[in-house]
Amino acid sequence: MAVYFHEEDLPEGVLGQGPIAVDTETMGLVTHRDRLCLVQLSDGKGDEHLVRFAPGSKYDAPNLKAVLADPARLKLYHFARFDLAAIEHYLGVTAAPVFCTKIASKLTRTYSDRHGLKNLVEELLGENISKQQQLSDWGGPLINDAQRDYAASDVRHLHRLREVLIPRLEREGRLEMAQACFDFLPTRARLDLAGWANHDIFSHE
Ligand code: MN
Numbered sequence: 001m002a003v004y005f006h007e008e009d010l011p012e013g014v015l016g017q018g019p020i021a022v023d024t025e026t027m028g029l030v031t032h033r034d035r036l037c038l039v040q041l042s043d044g045k046g047d048e049h050l051v052r053f054a055p056g057s058k059y060d061a062p063n064l065k066a067v068l069a070d071p072a073r074l075k076l077y078h079f080a081r082f083d084l085a086a087i088e089h090y091l092g093v094t095a096a097p098v099f100c101t102k103i104a105s106k107l108t109r110t111y112s113d114r115h116g117l118k119n120l121v122e123e124l125l126g127e128n129i130s131k132q133q134q135l136s137d138w139g140g141p142l143i144n145d146a147q148r149d150y151a152a153s154d155v156r157h158l159h160r161l162r163e164v165l166i167p168r169l170e171r172e173g174r175l176e177m178a179q180a181c182f183d184f185l186p187t188r189a190r191l192d193l194a195g196w197a198n199h200d201i202f203s204h205e
Pocket of ligand 1: 023024025151154
């Protein structure tokens with residue numbers, strides 16, 4: 001198991017077949033303002049790949065974009081809505097089809113209001129992850145070891161979480177509803193980018 005660091009694109013052929021876990025780190029939560037700094041990927045076989053984009057990057061990353069846009073490859077996220085918007089805005093691709101562990105958690109762990117990745121990893125996998133570097137400067141010239149470990153750990157558990165969450169969705173009769181939510185997520189992200197981030201178009205108001 002190793003963490004690999006790449007600049008500006010993913011090397012060709014470093015990922016195995018099958019679903020791929022994806023996460024992003026940005027300069028903040030306002031997608032248009034806060035640039036995409038890092039895209040993390042894992043094929044679930046033990047290695048993580050971090051792709052870093054420098055200030056002023058052209059985001060010309062053909063290998064990464066090909067993987068993200070591949071309609072035959074399921075992408076696993078925790079809170080896909082944010083990552084999909086950042087990827088769409090900066091890389092210009094729709095990184096679907098989607099499985100979102102946060103949505104799956106909300107549709108099954110109705111006994112809890114704690115749907116953070118750390119909560120899921122603790123409860124469903126019995127492991128501990130640190131979120132200490134979550135609010136750190138991802139735009140600097142160097143990413144330190146603590147940031148590297150944190151960034152990698154955000155994609156390390158998503159395959160196993162999906163394996164636990166699918167039977168729960170089935171048990172509660174909500175797999176179909178979850179799938180419909182996942183299918184809608186790219187549109188939800190586009191609504192965010194288009195100015196409807198804080199307005200629920202399904203509400204009466
Ligand atoms: Mn993250």
